[in-house]
Amino acid sequence: xxxxxxxxxxxxxxxxxxxxxxxxxxxxxxxxxxxxxxxxxxxxxxxxxxxxxxxxxxxxxxxxxxxxxxxxxxxxxxxxxxxxxxxxxxxxxxxxxxxxxxxxxxxxxxxxxxxxxxxxxxxxxxxxxxxxxxxxxxxxxxxxxxxxxxxxxxxxxx
Amino acid sequence: xxxxxxxxxxxxxxxxxxxxxxxxxxxxxxxxxxxxxxxxxxxxxxxxxxxxxxxxxxxxxxxxxxxxxxxxxxxxxxxxxxxxxxxxxxxxxxxxxxxxxxxxxxxxxxxxxxxxxxxxxxxxxxxxxxxxxxxxxxxxxxxxxxxxxxxxxxxxxxxxxxxxxxxxxxxxxxxxxxxxxxxxxxxxxxxxxxxxxxxxxxxxxxxxxxxxxxxxxxxxxxxxxxxxxxxxxxxxxxxxxxxxxxxxxxxxxxxxxxxxxxxxxxxxxxxxxxxxxxxxxxxxxxxxxxxxxxxxxxxxxxxxxxxxxxxxxxxxxxxxxxxxxxxxxxxxxxxxxxxxxxxxxxxxxxxxxxxxxxxxxxxxxxxxxxxxxxxxxxxxxxxxxxxxxxxxxxxxxxxxxxxxxxxxxxxxxxxxxxxxxxxxxxxxxxxxxxxxxxxxxxxxxxxxxxxxxxxxxxxxxxxxxxxxxxxxxxxxxxxxxxxxx
Numbered sequence: 001x002x003x004x005x006x007x008x009x010x011x012x013x014x015x016x017x018x019x020x021x022x023x024x025x026x027x028x029x030x031x032x033x034x035x036x037x038x039x040x041x042x043x044x045x046x047x048x049x050x051x052x053x054x055x056x057x058x059x060x061x062x063x064x065x066x067x068x069x070x071x072x073x074x075x076x077x078x079x080x081x082x083x084x085x086x087x088x089x090x091x092x093x094x095x096x097x098x099x100x101x102x103x104x105x106x107x108x109x110x111x112x113x114x115x116x117x118x119x120x121x122x123x124x125x126x127x128x129x130x131x132x133x134x135x136x137x138x139x140x141x142x143x144x145x146x147x148x149x150x151x152x153x154x155x156x157x158x
Numbered sequence: 159x160x161x162x163x164x165x166x167x168x169x170x171x172x173x174x175x176x177x178x179x180x181x182x183x184x185x186x187x188x189x190x191x192x193x194x195x196x197x198x199x200x201x202x203x204x205x206x207x208x209x210x211x212x213x214x215x216x217x218x219x220x221x222x223x224x225x226x227x228x229x230x231x232x233x234x235x236x237x238x239x240x241x242x243x244x245x246x247x248x249x250x251x252x253x254x255x256x257x258x259x260x261x262x263x264x265x266x267x268x269x270x271x272x273x274x275x276x277x278x279x280x281x282x283x284x285x286x287x288x289x290x291x292x293x294x295x296x297x298x299x300x301x302x303x304x305x306x307x308x309x310x311x312x313x314x315x316x317x318x319x320x321x322x323x324x325x326x327x328x329x330x331x332x333x334x335x336x337x338x339x340x341x342x343x344x345x346x347x348x349x350x351x352x353x354x355x356x357x358x359x360x361x362x363x364x365x366x367x368x369x370x371x372x373x374x375x376x377x378x379x380x381x382x383x384x385x386x387x388x389x390x391x392x393x394x395x396x397x398x399x400x401x402x403x404x405x406x407x408x409x410x411x412x413x414x415x416x417x418x419x420x421x422x423x424x425x426x427x428x429x430x431x432x433x434x435x436x437x438x439x440x441x442x443x444x445x446x447x448x449x450x451x452x453x454x455x456x457x458x459x460x461x462x463x464x465x466x467x468x469x470x471x472x473x474x475x476x477x478x479x480x481x482x483x484x485x486x487x488x489x490x491x492x493x494x495x496x497x498x499x500x501x502x503x504x505x506x507x508x509x510x511x512x513x514x515x516x517x518x519x520x521x522x523x524x525x526x527x528x529x530x531x532x533x534x535x536x537x538x539x540x541x542x543x544x545x546x547x548x549x550x551x552x553x554x555x556x557x558x559x560x561x562x563x564x565x566x567x568x569x570x571x572x573x574x575x576x577x578x579x580x581x582x583x584x585x586x587x588x589x590x591x592x593x594x595x596x597x598x599x600x601x602x603x604x605x606x607x608x609x610x611x612x613x614x615x616x617x618x619x620x621x622x623x624x625x626x627x628x629x630x631x632x633x634x635x636x637x638x639x640x641x642x643x
Binding site for chain 2: 006133
């Protein structure tokens with residue numbers, strides 16, 4: 001993945017997560033992965049198109065998703081949730097949208113043109129994701145609610 | 159008389175009916191275990207048919223000295239060298255001497271991807287039984303150690319002893335493997351050794367002795383593929399052994415893998431190292447990671463980790479073709495901080511001013527590669543060759559947009575999928591030697607796939623051992639430049 005793309009995603013993830021959870025956020029070591037990898041339980045995915053092709057995946061456990069969604073809802077003076085209901089899923093989807101949107105805006109200012117696809121959310125146990133032909137950059141974020149992995153796979157259109 | 163005969167007949171026919179009924183009952187019983195039966199010292203034995211590759215006759219195999227008596231020798235099975243074990247001698251059973259010239263009967267067993275031949279008195283047939291009828295061995299079967307017997311089964315009034323071949327050859331095959339490994343490592347030029355080494359019996363010194371039986375063409379090829387006695391002796395020499403340890407230490411300290419790729423350099427360097435260490439009165443083996451670093455110091459290519467100087471630029475220009483496409487694509491994995499990639503960009507821009515240049519530069523070290531796109535340097539760090547491509551900024555000098563825009567720096571692991579287009583040139587100096595042999599093979603294959611026909615591959619100055627079926631050294635090149643065949 002191009003070096004220029006890395007920071008916008010890391011910065012956007014950090015600032016958005018800090019903003020919505022109102023708590024400590026710690027960034028773990030970035031690393032690359034190309035084999036298929038397990039998905040923790042709740043995964044929001046947004047496709048990227050334009051000068052590049054790829055996708056951003058936000059991955060967390062169900063428990064973390066409920067807690068993060070709750071603190072997002074509370075921030076808007078709404079009832080917290082105890083189960084991953086429609087409201088919860090919508091909140092996580094929105095979180096993915098916010099992070100990717102901010103990253104893409106930063107990239108746009110650097111001169112890279114990215115388009116986004118509408119986000120989708122997957123939930124379930126024992127899920128796996130495999131990208132053949134493109135490696136993924138993993139940005140692990142530690143929150144007080146648990147771990148969120150931002151998994152970015154982008155390649156140049158050639 | 160007649161009545162007596164009648165009675166006899168009735169009796170016989172009744173007996174026959176009984177027998178038929180009996181065998182019918184057996185037929186109804188499902189067959190879920192098939193075994194090949196044979197005799198050893200006049201008794202019936204069997205092995206699981208799934209372990210049997212084929213039934214064979216062994217003639218004219220090569221005797222191997224210095225092995226246990228039950229090792230009859232090695233045999234060339236259609237090009238594959240397998241060891242032959244005489245089960246009768248192994249179990250101390252009487253051996254019936256065959257008439258001169260008559261082939262030995264035997265089985266070829268497949269054990270954990272290894273083939274081994276066993277000699278028996280004679281092969282009987284294939285018998286199908288139901289595995290529930292296999293009974294555990296009784297301790298009084300004295301001929302063969304009970305631990306080698308997996309069970310006994312009765313079929314058509316014959317008692318078959320089922321041998322546990324994994325047990326019998328398991329430990330031995332491990333030893334053979336171990337010895338094979340040592341022998342292989344001890345020999346110089348791993349690539350050459352790997353193709354010539356026999357599959358099983360390397361530890362048994364194949365082909366080193368006289369031949370037994372009628373020498374046929376197969377024998378000749380068996381002896382030909384095996385190493386000679388002198389070579390084996392040399393491999394066991396202290397010199398070789400030390401080198402093996404040094405290679406292992408390089409792999410663990412520095413992830414440097416010695417192999418065919420850098421074989422020339424490592425041999426020369428090792429000789430030099432020995433005399434250096436002798437002079438300093440220190441042991442040949444590394445005492446710490448610093449020694450490994452010291453050993454490798456001369457390995458790195460000219461101008462690695464900085465801008466290429468005039469001499470390196472000249473050496474590189476020598477191997478460039480006169481013309482290239484309008485859009486020149488270059489792949490530069492292992493780019494580090496980007497000095498090499500920028501050097502390439504500038505010199506290619508000068509060499510082909512009318513072409514568009516695209517360089518994919520990657521590294522799996524995030525810190526190094528992150529600084530590459532905005533590399534800033536002082537004027538005196540830069541050879542004058544590059545001056546025309548730089549601009550002065552507030553923090554120092556950097557490259558002009560024309561150069562910067564032609565290089566894509568990527569955070570990327572070369573052993574993962576490489577999403578790059580077809581390349582005119584690949585520059586990967588001192589990269590492959592730091593990958594495991596398997597990764598080296600994969601990445602080299604990837605280079606081959608991604609290069610255009612007659613594309614150029616540049617490796618490290620000391621990485622010259624490439625497969626000459628796929629790569630051709632560029633004529634007159636003074637750097638490690640290869641062309642795709």
